Amino acid sequence: MSERKGVVPGLVKGLATTARTLTRHTHTAEYPDVRPELPPRSRGVIALLAENCTSCMLCARECPDWCIYIDAHKETVPAATPGGRERQRNVLDRFAIDYSLCMYCGICVEVCPFDALFWSPQFEYSELDIRDLLHEKERLGAWVETVPPPPALDPAAAEPAEVASQRGPVRPVRARSGA
Amino acid sequence: MSVLEIVLRAAAALAALLLLPLLVGQTEHKVMAHMQGRLGPMYAGAYHGWAQLVADGVKFVQKEDIVPAAADKRVFKLAPGVALVPYLLALAAIPIHPGFAIAEVPAGVIYVMAATSIGVLGTLMAGWASANKYALIGAMRSAAQLLSYELPMVLAVASVALAAGTLSLGGIVEAWTPIWLLWQLPGALVFLAAAVAELQRPPFDMPIADSEIVFGPYTEYTGLRFALFLLSEYAGIVVMSLLFATFYLGGWRGPLDDTLGWLWTLLKGFAIAIVMIWLRVSWPRLREDQLQRFAWLGLIPLALLQLALTAVGVVYLQ
Numbered sequence: 305m306s307e308r309k310g311v312v313p314g315l316v317k318g319l320a321t322t323a324r325t326l327t328r329h330t331h332t333a334e335y336p337d338v339r340p341e342l343p344p345r346s347r348g349v350i351a352l353l354a355e356n357c358t359s360c361m362l363c364a365r366e367c368p369d370w371c372i373y374i375d376a377h378k379e380t381v382p383a384a385t386p387g388g389r390e391r392q393r394n395v396l397d398r399f400a401i402d403y404s405l406c407m408y409c410g411i412c413v414e415v416c417p418f419d420a421l422f423w424s425p426q427f428e429y430s431e432l433d434i435r436d437l438l439h440e441k442e443r444l445g446a447w448v449e450t451v452p453p454p455p456a457l458d459p460a461a462a463e464p465a466e467v468a469s470q471r472g473p474v475r476p477v478r479a480r481s482g483a
Numbered sequence: 484m485s486v487l488e489i490v491l492r493a494a495a496a497l498a499a500l501l502l503l504p505l506l507v508g509q510t511e512h513k514v515m516a517h518m519q520g521r522l523g524p525m526y527a528g529a530y531h532g533w534a535q536l537v538a539d540g541v542k543f544v545q546k547e548d549i550v551p552a553a554a555d556k557r558v559f560k561l562a563p564g565v566a567l568v569p570y571l572l573a574l575a576a577i578p579i580h581p582g583f584a585i586a587e588v589p590a591g592v593i594y595v596m597a598a599t600s601i602g603v604l605g606t607l608m609a610g611w612a613s614a615n616k617y618a619l620i621g622a623m624r625s626a627a628q629l630l631s632y633e634l635p636m637v638l639a640v641a642s643v644a645l646a647a648g649t650l651s652l653g654g655i656v657e658a659w660t661p662i663w664l665l666w667q668l669p670g671a672l673v674f675l676a677a678a679v680a681e682l683q684r685p686p687f688d689m690p691i692a693d694s695e696i697v698f699g700p701y702t703e704y705t706g707l708r709f710a711l712f713l714l715s716e717y718a719g720i721v722v723m724s725l726l727f728a729t730f731y732l733g734g735w736r737g738p739l740d741d742t743l744g745w746l747w748t749l750l751k752g753f754a755i756a757i758v759m760i761w762l763r764v765s766w767p768r769l770r771e772d773q774l775q776r777f778a779w780l781g782l783i784p785l786a787l788l789q790l791a792l793t794a795v796g797v798v799y800l801q
Binding site for chain 1: 514516517518519520521522525761762764765766
């Protein structure tokens with residue numbers, strides 16, 4: 305009957321645990337009356353800064369879900385100086401992200417070479433009709449104002465490569481000897 | 484006692500029966516929530532959800548009244564009343580203030596024990612009349628449980644009556660002395676355990692456990708009838724807490740009890756109700772056989788021991 309000896313201490317410990325929890329402050333946040341405290345770099349929605357976009361199509365190609373739709377055409381720009389060459393520019397006609405497909409992986413934001421896509425923590429854009437989850441260029445541009453400034457870098461992190469390469473090598477370069 | 488006074492007293496008992504369980508129920512929501520690290524109802528009534536049970540009452544009243552086709556209709560419809568009214572009768576006999584109980588009953592102890600036992604019939608009627616095998620199994624388990632726990636409760640209460648030398652509830656409160664907190668302690672623990680089992684509260688809620696047996700005898704009930712069963716559970720908590728306070732904690736006794744006696748009764752009863760809520764949150768459910776074993780092999784010997792202890796004490800103090 306050695307298990308029986310353990311009954312009363314277990315019961316008392318149960319009572320003590322619930323009593324202790326009763327006295328602790330409750331961390332429940334009553335959304336939607338209280339805004340949630342989101343961590344930095346939270347991924348809610350992708351914003352498009354259209355003036356940076358050159359229609360390189362990297363984001364549409366790299367998206368694993370094929371949820372970015374881009375239409376663009378080329379326009380010729382007259383020569384800047386007389387006798388100069390005419391230039392060609394891409395003009396963005398349509399840029400749409402389908403949030404019913406998007407899996408919030410962030411590959412499009414990472415891969416954009418021109419910093420045209422940004423993460424925003426805004427998440428309250430659920431719709432009653434799934435077709436309303438296709439955000440066109442205008443709506444994606446409107447999300448830009450919700451994009452927060454980039455968070456401070458971690459002081460304990462390693463130096464970024466762009467800075468480290470400017471500084472030069474750690475060891476002094478030895479002059480090569482010999483023929 | 485004039486007819487007017489009788490009507491007023493009856494109305495007071497009814498008001499207490501309808502309001503005190505709501506207070507206990509709201510306390511349970513909040514205390515259980517905070518013990519589990521949650522907040523409980525916050526929305527109904529704007530200030531920390533005080534009107535949650537009022538909203539629940541309104542919700543139950545506006546539901547469709549369903550009686551199963553194969554059910555025994557008259558018994559099915561009467562069962563909630565049979566479960567609730569005995570607690571009204573028991574509540575009326577409890578001495579709230581020095582020299583005042585809503586109904587003065589000479590052999591109060593026997594009356595109260597008998598009244599609370601009738602409530603068992605409500606559960607049995609519900610289970611039998613529901614034409615549902617889960618309800619029937621639940622009702623049979625309920626019957627076994629409630630019968631088993633009647634005996635320890637009656638023995639514990641007999642010990643209190645022996646110590647006080649009277650069967651009147653008011654007399655017991657007047658005969659109470661602080662030494663009873665030690666002298667009657669085993670009996671108090673037996674009474675508390677038996678009361679929680681009589682009310683089918685966790686950890687003794689096997690007959691109505693929803694993960695085991697849907698909701699036992701109350702499975703087929705909806706709307707106002709269901710609400711009356713829930714009300715009878717909380718009314719039972721109120722009655723048993725007040726009885727515990729009357730028997731073991733001195734009822735209305737306390738400083739300034741000639742004016743504040745009613746306050747002491749309510750506070751002591753409320754404290755015991757919180758203990759019952761605390762037990763519900765902390766302990767897992769007992770299996771049916773564990774429950775029976777605890778009653779017959781644990782509580783009854785302890786209650787008999789208490790009875791012997793009381794008898795010795797009474798003779799010694801003569």
